[in-house]
Amino acid sequence: MIARLARLLKLEPEETRLALAFGAVLFVLTASYTLVKTARDALFLAHMPANRLPYVYLAVGVLTTIAAVAYARVTRGRRALQALEWATWFSAAVLGWFAWGIRGGAHVTVVAFYLWVNIYGLILFSQFWLYANAASDPREAKRTFGMIGTGGIIGGLVGGIVAPVLVGPGGLHSLVLLAAVLLLLAAAALRFASERRRSAMPQEPLPVDDAAGPFRSRYVRWLALGALCSVLVGTLLDYQFKVELQHRNPSPKTIASMFGLFYTFTNLAAIAVQLFVSRWSLRRLGAGWSAGLLPAGLTVGAAAMAFVPGFGAVVGARTWDQVLRISINKPANELLFFPLPAGVRRRAKAWIESGLERLGDAFAGIVILATGMMFGSSVRVVATLMLLLILVWAVAWIRIRRGYVRELGRNLRRLNLDPRGSRISLRESHVLEEMARLVDSPHERIVLHGIELLEESAPEQLRERVPELLDHPVAAVRARALRAIGANATPEVALRVAAMLHDPDPEVRMAALRVQCMVGGAPSLDTAEAFLGSDDPHLRRSALECMVEARGAVEEDRVRRVIERRLDGADTADRVAIAEALGRREPPTRLHELLPPLADDAELTVRNAAMVSAGRAGLRILVPRMIASLTQRHSRTPARTALASFGDRITGTLGDYLADPSSDLALRRELPRVLGDIATPDAVIALMRYRERDDVRLSYRVLKAMNKIRARTRQARFPRDLVSADLEHDVRNFLFAFVHYRSCPIGNVRSAERLLCIALNERMDQALNRIFRRLALIYPADETYAGYRGIVSDNPRLRGNALEYIENVLSAEHAALVLPLVDDSGDAGRLRFADSRFGIRFAGYLESLGAILDHDDAWLAICALYVAGSQREGSLLDHVERQTASNHPHVRATALWAQAALVTA
Numbered sequence: 001m002i003a004r005l006a007r008l009l010k011l012e013p014e015e016t017r018l019a020l021a022f023g024a025v026l027f028v029l030t031a032s033y034t035l036v037k038t039a040r041d042a043l044f045l046a047h048m049p050a051n052r053l054p055y056v057y058l059a060v061g062v063l064t065t066i067a068a069v070a071y072a073r074v075t076r077g078r079r080a081l082q083a084l085e086w087a088t089w090f091s092a093a094v095l096g097w098f099a100w101g102i103r104g105g106a107h108v109t110v111v112a113f114y115l116w117v118n119i120y121g122l123i124l125f126s127q128f129w130l131y132a133n134a135a136s137d138p139r140e141a142k143r144t145f146g147m148i149g150t151g152g153i154i155g156g157l158v159g160g161i162v163a164p165v166l167v168g169p170g171g172l173h174s175l176v177l178l179a180a181v182l183l184l185l186a187a188a189a190l191r192f193a194s195e196r197r198r199s200a201m202p203q204e205p206l207p208v209d210d211a212a213g214p215f216r217s218r219y220v221r222w223l224a225l226g227a228l229c230s231v232l233v234g235t236l237l238d239y240q241f242k243v244e245l246q247h248r249n250p251s252p253k254t255i256a257s258m259f260g261l262f263y264t265f266t267n268l269a270a271i272a273v274q275l276f277v278s279r280w281s282l283r284r285l286g287a288g289w290s291a292g293l294l295p296a297g298l299t300v301g302a303a304a305m306a307f308v309p310g311f312g313a314v315v316g317a318r319t320w321d322q323v324l325r326i327s328i329n330k331p332a333n334e335l336l337f338f339p340l341p342a343g344v345r346r347r348a349k350a351w352i353e354s355g356l357e358r359l360g361d362a363f364a365g366i367v368i369l370a371t372g373m374m375f376g377s378s379v380r381v382v383a384t385l386m387l388l389l390i391l392v393w394a395v396a397w398i399r400i401r402r403g404y405v406r407e408l409g410r411n412l413r414r415l416n417l418d419p420r421g422s423r424i425s426l427r428e429s430h431v432l433e434e435m436a437r438l439v440d441s442p443h444e445r446i447v448l449h450g451i452e453l454l455e456e457s458a459p460e461q462l463r464e465r466v467p468e469l470l471d472h473p474v475a476a477v478r479a480r481a482l483r484a485i486g487a488n489a490t491p492e493v494a495l496r497v498a499a500m501l502h503d504p505d506p507e508v509r510m511a512a513l514r515v516q517c518m519v520g521g522a523p524s525l526d527t528a529e530a531f532l533g534s535d536d537p538h539l540r541r542s543a544l545e546c547m548v549e550a551r552g553a554v555e556e557d558r559v560r561r562v563i564e565r566r567l568d569g570a571d572t573a574d575r576v577a578i579a580e581a582l583g584r585r586e587p588p589t590r591l592h593e594l595l596p597p598l599a600d601d602a603e604l605t606v607r608n609a610a611m612v613s614a615g616r617a618g619l620r621i622l623v624p625r626m627i628a629s630l631t632q633r634h635s636r637t638p639a640r641t642a643l644a645s646f647g648d649r650i651t652g653t654l655g656d657y658l659a660d661p662s663s664d665l666a667l668r669r670e671l672p673r674v675l676g677d678i679a680t681p682d683a684v685i686a687l688m689r690y691r692e693r694d695d696v697r698l699s700y701r702v703l704k705a706m707n708k709i710r711a712r713t714r715q716a717r718f719p720r721d722l723v724s725a726d727l728e729h730d731v732r733n734f735l736f737a738f739v740h741y742r743s744c745p746i747g748n749v750r751s752a753e754r755l756l757c758i759a760l761n762e763r764m765d766q767a768l769n770r771i772f773r774r775l776a777l778i779y780p781a782d783e784t785y786a787g788y789r790g791i792v793s794d795n796p797r798l799r800g801n802a803l804e805y806i807e808n809v810l811s812a813e814h815a816a817l818v819l820p821l822v823d824d825s826g827d828a829g830r831l832r833f834a835d836s837r838f839g840i841r842f843a844g845y846l847e848s849l850g851a852i853l854d855h856d857d858a859w860l861a862i863c864a865l866y867v868a869g870s871q872r873e874g875s876l877l878d879h880v881e882r883q884t885a886s887n888h889p890h891v892r893a894t895a896l897w898a899q900a901a902l903v904t905a
Contacts, residue, residue, distance in 0.1 A: 019144040022132050023151025025186060029088075029128060030152040032182035033121050034159025034263055036095065039175040040117045042255040043102060045246045047110050053239050054365040054372070056111065060118045061362020067119045084127040085190035091120040092183035099177040129334055130349055140800050141338065143824075145331035149278065153270040153326060160263030219403035220348045222396050223336060226291075227352045229393035230329075231360030232367070233298055233386050234321055239368060240382045241318040244311050266319055270327040278328050286808050287335035288401030294321070294329040295393045302390060305383035314379065336400060338804070339407035408805035409783030412790060439465055444474045451480050459484075470496050475505035482511035560591055567594075575606045583613025592617045599625065608638035615642025623650065627657065630670040640670070644677035651678060655686030658702075669698050676705030679712045688722055693729060694856060694888075700766075703773050710781050718777040724813065727774045731817050734767035735834035736855065739841065742831075743848035752870040756852075756863040763860065768792070771818060779809055791822050846875055853879035858888045865891070869898030877902050 044056075098113050132148060133141070166174050245258060281290045301317025337345050367385060368377065375381050438450025451469070454462040462484055469481035470493075482500070485493060500512040563578055579598045582591060598610035599622055611629065614622045623646070629639035643650055657663045658671045672690075675683040687709075690702050703726075709716050737760045744757040772788035783805060790802025807819060820833040834840040842848065852864040853876065861883060868876045880902060883895035 015140060015144055016147075018135070019147040020151075022144075022148040025189065026128060026148055026152040027155035027158075028182050028186040028189075029124055030155030031159040031162075032155075032179040032186070033117075033124070034156045034267075035163055035175040035179040035182075036117050036121070038159070038163040038259045038263065039102075039172040039179075040114050041242065041259055043110050043172055044114050045242060045255050047107060049246075053242060054368040056114055057235060057239070057365030057368070058362045059111075059365075060115055061359045061365070063115055064119050064122055065359055065362075067123070081131050081190065084124070084131055085187055087120070087123050087127055088183055088187035088190060091124060092180045092187060094120065095176055095180035095183065099173045099180060102173055102176065126349065129330075133334055133337060133345070133349075140796070141331070141335055143279070143283075145282070145334060149327060149331050150271065150274045153267050153274055156263055156326070157267035157271065160260050160265075160267055162260075163263070164257040164260035217340070217344065217348075219400070219407050220340070220344070220352075222399040222403055223348065224352050226393060226396035226400055227333075228360050228363070229389050229396060230294070232364050233295075233302075233389050233393065234325070235360065235364035236368070236382050236386055236389075237298075237301075237314075237318050237321055239364070240305075240314050240379060243377075244314050262319075262322075266322040267326075269319070269323045273323060273327040278331065281328055282331060282335070287332045288397075288404050288808070290328050290332040291336065291400070292397050294324045295390050295397060297321075297324060298386065299390050302383045302386040306380050306387065309379035309383070335804075336404055338801075339404065339411040341411075405805070405808045408801070408808060409780055409786070411801055412783055412786035412805055439469070444476060447472070447474070447477050448480055451477075451484060455484050466493060467496065470500065475503075475508050478503070479505070479508045479511045482508065482515050485515050557590075560594070563591070563594065572603045572606060575601060575603070576609045579606055579609035579613050581613075583609075583616040585617075587617040592619065595619060596621065604634055608635055611635070611642045612638050612645075615645035618646060618649070620646075620649075623653070627653075627667070630674070631664065631666045636670065640674050640677065643674045647678055648680050648682045651675065651680065651682040651686045655689045658686060659689040659691075661692065665695065665698070669695075669701055672698070672701040672705035676708040679709045679716075681716065684709060684716055684718060688719060691722075694858070696766075696857070696859070700770065703770055706777055707773050707781070710777055720778055723774055723777050727771060727814065728817060730767050730770045730774065731821065732838050732840075733857070734764055734771065734821060735830065735838060735840050736851075737761075737763040737767065737860075738830060739834050740848040740852055742842045743845045745845075752863075752867040756860075756867050759860055759863045763857065768821065771821070775810070775814065775818070783809070846873065849873065849876055850879050853883060858886075858891050861886070861888075861891050862894045865894040865898040869894075869901035872902060874902055 044053075094116060098109075098116065101109050102113055132145070136144065162178070163175055166178065245255065281293070297320040298317060301313065301320055304313040305317060337349055340348060368382075371377070371381055371385060438446050438453065441447050441450070447469075451462065454465075466481050466485060470478055472478050472481070478500070500508055503512065567575060567578065575598065579595070582595055582598075585591060592614075595610050595614045595617065596619070599607055599614060601607050601610065611622065611626055615626065623643070626639045626642045629635035630643075632639075643654070654671050654675055658668055658675075660668075672687060675687050684706065687702050687706055690698070693699055706718065710718070741757065741760045741764070744760070745753060768791075769788070772784055772791075776784040787802040787806050790798040791806070793799050793802070803823065806822070807815065810818060820830060823829075825833075831842070849864050849868060852860050853868070855861065865880060865883060867873075868880055877899070880895055880898045883891055884899060886892045886895065
């Protein structure tokens with residue numbers, strides 16, 4: 001039975017069980033509440049004038065808010081299911097007491113009953129949807145909330161039918177008594193589910209309170225404003241409806257019958273909307289647009305009330321409100337809360353649904369009283385107020401619809417789908433005090449560790465301790481303190497550093513020399529040149545770097561002569577130091593003329609260092625050598641760094657090489673990395689010049705370089721039309737591999753077929769990865785990457801959140817391409833999409849091999865050739881012979897082998 005219903009509703013069997021369980025509970029709650037509402041309205045209108053309703057609305061808002069706060073405090077830290085069960089037991093008991101108390105018809109009892117019905121109904125339904133929300137993800141909710149809501153609508157329908165039948169012989173108290181009995185049944189079912197913890201009623205995690213208030217989020221504030229406007233408009237309409245109804249017949253039984261008929265009709269209409277519109281609306285239009293249907297229809301209804309006032313216009317608007325609010329608006333609004341963190345979501349729903357919405361009743365009462373005193377309470381006045389509120393509601397709805405997509409993206413990042421390292425602040429005062437005490441330790445390692453911690457967390461405190469650390473008896477501590485100074489030495493410290501150039505420890509002298517060069521107080525050339533004769537290579541390196549980097553133009557000729565003499569007999573380490581130091585000197589100077597000879601040095605490390613420095617100095621004379629070095633394994637990284645240093649001055653040249661099919665393929669494969677390091681708009685243009693798709697590796701490297709630019713430069717703009725064309729090509733490749741993967745045999749597979757099946761499966765994974773990388777070029781990158789991780793995840797909750805975000809963020813053009821690949825339509829839906837969009841269809845095993853052989857993917861063609869040759873498939877000979885003329889050498893060689901095998905066979 002469950003399986004058949006699941007197929008009918010296009011749900012999973014487990015989803016169907018959950019939806020039936022939730023729907024059954026909501027059915028009982030709604031049937032009970034409909035009976036009580038009918039008795040409440042009939043009792044009030046029979047004993048009190050309708051113009052007292054604004055005062056009641058005011059009292060409802062205040063008391064409900066107090067009750068909601070008290071309820072939240074009592075149930076804090078408890079599971080939503082347990083809190084719902086307790087509230088149901090208590091509500092049933094109170095209704096049983098009112099069933100006896102309302103017989104006398106005392107005004108106090110009538111008002112108390114009206115207030116209680118609003119309070120308990122709000123808490124029960126809010127707690128129910130909170131639990132349903134916690135037990136689902138957005139994607140599952142779109143499929144199941146419609147079915148759950150149908151249970152509630154049927155409950156309202158049953159309550160509306162039973163009310164006029166039962167009120168005649170039993171009176172209004174019989175409706176309340178039956179409602180109490182239904183709540184007892186619901187509470188017993190909830191108790192059973194809570195104790196057994198059945199899968200049909202899953203236990204959500206215990207709530208965790210968020211330290212920050214929910215209204216710190218702008219999105220929550222817009223949700224609150226939209227909910228407030230919704231309640232105000234609904235209450236104004238409810239008031240006008242009851243006024244019109246009381247004018248026609250004040251009899252309690254007649255009013256109860258009319259309310260019963262009204263609820264019956266609206267619930268029948270709601271069922272029709274639920275079955276034929278609601279699910280389609282949520283899946284196709286999304287939560288944002290679906291939530292906009294209610295205010296759109298109420299705008300028309302309010303306009304009709306303003307221009308054609310009368311009972312018909314009021315009933316029409318009230319009917320639209322009642323039908324849409326329970327069939328489409330409620331599930332859509334529940335979806336809008338999904339992107340929020342669990343703690344914030346629970347508190348936001350409690351504040352909005354249990355507090356703010358009921359305060360809306362109070363505000364509505366104040367508005368009705370105020371406008372009644374100033375302008376009267378005619379239908380036109382109420383309609384005008386409604387139109388003004390709907391205008392504010394529309395603004396809030398626009399903000400909510402935009403914020404929903406942003407919050408979905410943030411929610412994906414919160415799910416840690418692509419975790420990134422984060423720094424933890426250690427700025428607390430007691431922690432800093434402990435760090436400072438480490439510096440006072442007599443043990444060398446502890447002092448060094450304390451310096452490291454202070455440098456990272458409190459550099460200002462470390463600078464205060466530097467003078468005493470420079471006098472430390474341990475040389476390693478003095479050297480580490482000098483390195484911590486950097487370029488921030490005060491004049492007093494600079495004098496100390498100059499004196500430390502003669503420290504007995506070479507490491508300290510080297511560190512002091514570097515500090516002097518960094519702060520501009522470089523030692524004299526005589527002093528620096530004296531260090532060149534040191535036996536310590538590190539000290540010689542520091543002296544060379546100081547001479548090259550820190551000497552001014554006046555001493556440039558002397559520095560050059562010293563460096564040239566040094567180069568004649570220098571070892572490799574000194575030549576590398578000179579080459580690297582020239583790259584750190586501000587160009588152009590005569591010293592940079594030493595770089596070309598260093599680029600011809602016999603030692604690879606010297607050539608690489610000179611190439612990097614030439615790039616920093618902007619020496620275009622070495623650009624051809626840098627480009628050529630990209631294909632050399634040991635020089636590839638320095639060449640890439642050197643070329644990237646040119647920036648936009650080199651992007652045109654690199655783009656020429658990249659777009660030229662006659663260029664060396666190995667060189668072209670390295671160019672995207674260089675352009676990705678440059679990361680400028682001109683680099684994007686150069687990358688987009690590559691429009692070939694023959695080489696999968698080169699295409700992927702171009703795409704990764706564009707993703708790198710996107711990550712580094714948020715302002716980077718990629719041509720949407722070209723990205724869309726590439727996206728369609730990747731979608732086609734995915735579907736091509738997907739469709740022909742159907743040809744893979746099941747069971748004992750031979751090695752040739754296994755290789756082809758593995759290749760097709762890899763091509764699907766690679767194509768899906770490329771699709772989301774391309775989407776990240778024109779949509780929020782971090783959220784798109786997180787969406788991809790969620791799509792390929794085995795966790796249904798992560799996948800549901802990712803699908804909801806992708807569905808809402810993509811344009812119609814891109815959604816039509818991408819969603820069929822990843823949504824819940826299954827293999828059958830993807831096969832239909834491949835056929836209808838690209839004409840790719842599965843015809844048979846040999847036909848798939850022929851299609852793969854004729855495809856432009858070299859690796860797939862090689863695998864298919866291997867299968868054809870191994871299995872001696874003579875019918876594929878024409879396809880194999882065509883591949884013998886391929887431009888790809890490996891395809892051509894494999895095709896010649898397969899041709900020989902087929903001819904021999």
